[in-house]
Amino acid sequence: MFKKILVPVDLAHVDALANALAAADDLAKHYGAEVCYLGVTPTTPTSVAATPAEYEKKLGEFADKQAHKHQQSVSAHAVASPDPVADLDDIVLKAIHEVNADLLVMATHLPRHLDAVIPAHGGKIATHTDISVFLVRQTQE
């Protein structure tokens, strides 16, 4: 049913993505789909990488590691933005078209009041795309 699963990842907080990554891998195995990891970085230096080029390399390494772990085909798609916090939704929507994904698996937080003012990315993206969206919440402690 699905051929390419897009998974936005934040390399600075990989541990918070565990559930989303696992869900994406299981779905990929089940449908024989490819997993494409989408990473968005500011153009300024971050704790992850000093330049967008270095970020792209690290995202590639991350994808490689996932591929070895789960024995399936993966790809990586890195995007640099001058203001990623504000542009993230648009970047994900654009990436869906660029990599031709048919399923988005995305980590998200629990609903909270502030979402009324600043909507969570996952929910907002779901209202703006025609592909299936699977929002994965973190396990509550």
Added chain:
Amino acid sequence: MSENNTRDQNENAGIPAPEGRSNLIDTDYVIGQDNVAGSALGLNVDLHGKVFTISALTVLLFVIATLALQNSVAPLFESLRVWLTSNLSWFFLAGANVFALLAVGLIFTPLGKVRLGGQEATPDFSNSGWFAMLFAAGMGIGLMYFGVSEPLSHFGSSMGGVAGDGGVRTDWAPLGAAANNPDAAMSLSMAATIFHWGLHPWAIYAVVALALALFSFNKGLPLTMRSVFYPILGERVWGWPGHVIDILAVFATLFGLATSLGLGAQQATSGLSHLFGVANNEVTMVVLIMGITIVALASVMLGVDKGVQRLSQLNMVLAGLLLGFVLLVGPTLLIVTGFFDNLVSYVTHLPALSNPFGREDANFSQGWTAFYWAWWISWSPFVGMFIARVSRGRTVREFLIAVLIIPTLISVLWMTALGGTALDQVVNQGLEGVAAASGDLQLFEMLGNLPLATITSLVAVVLVIVFFVTSSDSGSLVIDAITAGGKVDAPKPQRMFWAIIEGAIAIALLLGGGLVALQAMAVSVGFPFTVVLLVACYAIVKGLLDEPRGA
């Protein structure tokens, strides 16, 4: 499909490391390592613990002290400003000359080929969007206020000639004045005005912006003021010396913005009351500041690309329309020939106007020039950081031409059109109303003498307001980045916090008094920052020298 970005796993093995494209500084510091991250009251935060806490507390303390102890604090700040601009005017003038010489000089050296972000970086914004943001952040608002009032003021004092009292000049005329010689006085007043809005202020911004862009995009250090000090302080910039520099930058930005916001609300309100008879009182001003803050909040949430950039472009269009209108309807021939005459007058008067030592015209060189330089310099962390952030992918030469040469030419055109039309009205048409009006209203008086006054004045008021929104939103982004230890991707509520604080401080000071006192305070911050900028000059040259240059 973007082939460049999408690679499958096998290709990744062979990608070379980015080194060599630019020359990264090898530091153990991890961006955000001193940050406090967490979720407080349902809000995610990611802040530099010390810089955020201390700046927030001192800012609060200063506002409370200014409001509570107004009668003793105001004279204190005011005398500090007067002392700095009169005793250290040579330092401001000499410093600004260094910045201008370096910035102009770099255009012509091979170092101009260095690309910000490494040789393969591509610009993040279109030329028009980029330039609109540079200009709106840099001086948009001041041009509205001073475009008419400054040439008139210099003209008046120049016509008055030199007046002395026991060897000390008491007049405010630039240089040797031009007593009772309207042509010479016009030329001198335009040269003096353009001097304050030309190469020097833009060189001040260019130095800060270039240093920050270089050390962030090419050297891999966080986008915050302290990074500029790395060549001198080394790893110590991550400790207290760096904290102090960043806190100072937050301080200058916040107070500079809040005082401008307050003073600008006064101008916009007197404009509105002049046009539509809106009550010229505190209620109108507070409503105006709240309105500006709400629009700024929306713009800050939309981010640089969809918020600040679009508003800046709107500004450029409106400013272009106003300029075009004055050009066509005003004394067209006078403005066109005046553009070249004033440019020549600026260049020929430049050495004398920028001379830091042995000035006869103490009132002018200290009260106008040194005050301006201190004010531009106190704005430079904010404008410089914002310009740096949007300038990735440009070569140093491209950058300097766009930040230095083009804005200077536009300033010349703007001042010639607006100031020249006003002078023409006063000198050739005998319309004294323009010269007699208060500074707040001179622009509207000048427009009032041209056709379609209501429409153009309305455009002018809208411009004033939108210029404030662009200052407020870009300022919030800058303060947020500094207080987040150089992270530009900190959670959104933080940037909203700063936008609200700016408006709140402006309202508190407007109601409680103390705007002028805090402006004096902000100008005083200009002194330590002149030293910061001199360090930045050294850092730029040193940093550029070990960058790979393009073919």
